Amino acid sequence: MSKLGVAIVGAGMIGEVHRRAAILAGAIVRGVSASSPERATQVASAWDVARAYRDIEEVVADPQVQVVHVCTPNHLHRAMAQAALAAGKHVICEKPLATTLEDAKTLAALAASTGLTATVPFVYRYHPVVREARARIAHGELGPLRLIHGSYLQDWLMDPASNNWRVDPKLGGASRVFADIGSHWCDLVEWVTGERFAEVSAAFETVIAERGAATSKSFASATTDGAMHAVSSEDVAAAMFKTGGGTLASLTVSQVSAGRRNRLWFEIDGAKASVAFDQEDSERLWIGLPDQREEIFVRGPSAGSPEQRRLSVLPVGHAQGYGYCFEAFVADTYRAIAAERPEGLPTFDDGLRSALIVDRVIASARTRVWTPIS
Numbered sequence: 001m002s003k004l005g006v007a008i009v010g011a012g013m014i015g016e017v018h019r020r021a022a023i024l025a026g027a028i029v030r031g032v033s034a035s036s037p038e039r040a041t042q043v044a045s046a047w048d049v050a051r052a053y054r055d056i057e058e059v060v061a062d063p064q065v066q067v068v069h070v071c072t073p074n075h076l077h078r079a080m081a082q083a084a085l086a087a088g089k090h091v092i093c094e095k096p097l098a099t100t101l102e103d104a105k106t107l108a109a110l111a112a113s114t115g116l117t118a119t120v121p122f123v124y125r126y127h128p129v130v131r132e133a134r135a136r137i138a139h140g141e142l143g144p145l146r147l148i149h150g151s152y153l154q155d156w157l158m159d160p161a162s163n164n165w166r167v168d169p170k171l172g173g174a175s176r177v178f179a180d181i182g183s184h185w186c187d188l189v190e191w192v193t194g195e196r197f198a199e200v201s202a203a204f205e206t207v208i209a210e211r212g213a214a215t216s217k218s219f220a221s222a223t224t225d226g227a228m229h230a231v232s233s234e235d236v237a238a239a240m241f242k243t244g245g246g247t248l249a250s251l252t253v254s255q256v257s258a259g260r261r262n263r264l265w266f267e268i269d270g271a272k273a274s275v276a277f278d279q280e281d282s283e284r285l286w287i288g289l290p291d292q293r294e295e296i297f298v299r300g301p302s303a304g305s306p307e308q309r310r311l312s313v314l315p316v317g318h319a320q321g322y323g324y325c326f327e328a329f330v331a332d333t334y335r336a337i338a339a340e341r342p343e344g345l346p347t348f349d350d351g352l353r354s355a356l357i358v359d360r361v362i363a364s365a366r367t368r369v370w371t372p373i374s
């Protein structure tokens with residue numbers, strides 16, 4: 001089969017991650033578009049790719065491009081993904097799929113009607129030990145679930161001098177911390193447990209009322225021109241959920257928790273055993289057992305569930321991590337384009353599901369009442 005041609009739309013931190021994953025999965029990066037034609041030219045030269053596209057019209061008109069990777073700030077996702085699908089291109093669109101539920105519905109419906117492959121990088125599904133947890137739950141090793149709990153904590157916005165486009169609701173959407181990282185946790189936990197959240201009670205707080213000038217980079221060091229700008233998006237959030245199966249879940253999210261760089265953590269407690277996963281210690285799955293027993297399952301290719309083994313591309317003890325997850329996700333998207341059916345590939349339907357949860361979480365935080373997710 002000839003190599004897939006791809007275009008990367010958006011050249012920030014995550015655009016670079018997509019580019020690397022695309023190359024490793026065997027695609028040819030045909031070109032890039034960025035925040036301005038000048039920046040696209042710079043990046044095209046740095047990446048050594050043929051085209052620096054002026055805009056999305058030029059991207060979708062390129063017959064050498066079969067897949068468009070949408071890596072722009074959130075408010076542009078809908079227009080970019082819609083243009084690509086309408087032109088018959090497969091799409092990988094960054095999360096959140098869109099900044100409103102309506103836009104996410106439109107994109108998911110369009111993707112379904114075209115039959116094109118359309119995926120969203122909920123990449124934490126690609127940690128091998130996460131697949132191990134999912135397999136053990138599906139095989140009944142935990143027994144009926146009793147409690148789900150966890151957090152997703154970062155600290156890259158803890159300094160009032162730090163800022164980013166995500167902080168501005170016009171660019172990032174009505175929710176910041178929940179839509180940006182709470183969305184990952186919800187996708188992951190629903191997928192691992194097989195249970196879906198049916199209702200939510202949530203609260204948001206903006207703990208840093210003013211911030212310095214915005215930068216386009218995430219996890220960048222603070223910059224300030226001295227001027228401070230009012231903030232309306234939330235820095236921290238807490239949510240309680242009840243699943244359709246009746247299991248209670250609680251989640252704490254923050255981008256202002258010192259020392260927590262990218263700590264997605266969950267624990268799922270069943271009648272027979274518990275499992276816990278920490279994204280910053282992602283080679284290991286903790287398994288809690290009764291009678292003073294506990295186990296650690298270590299990632300590797302020669303034990304555990306078939307999916308855990310499939311994604312363990314390095315030998316035991318040779319740490320994989322976020323980059324390998326991203327690469328496996330992109331490779332699986334390309335397999336789906338080639339009409340394979342890779343297990344657990346997050347699609348626009350999952351992006352829509354996430355947009356629904358975020359919408360309901362925002363509604364609950366505003367009204368302060370338990371809100372159905374349906």
Ligand code: SOE
Binds near residue numbers: 180218262
């Ligand atoms: C920034 O908060 C960010 O890069 C998110 O946008 C990603 O989805 C997450 O994986 C890491 O943090």
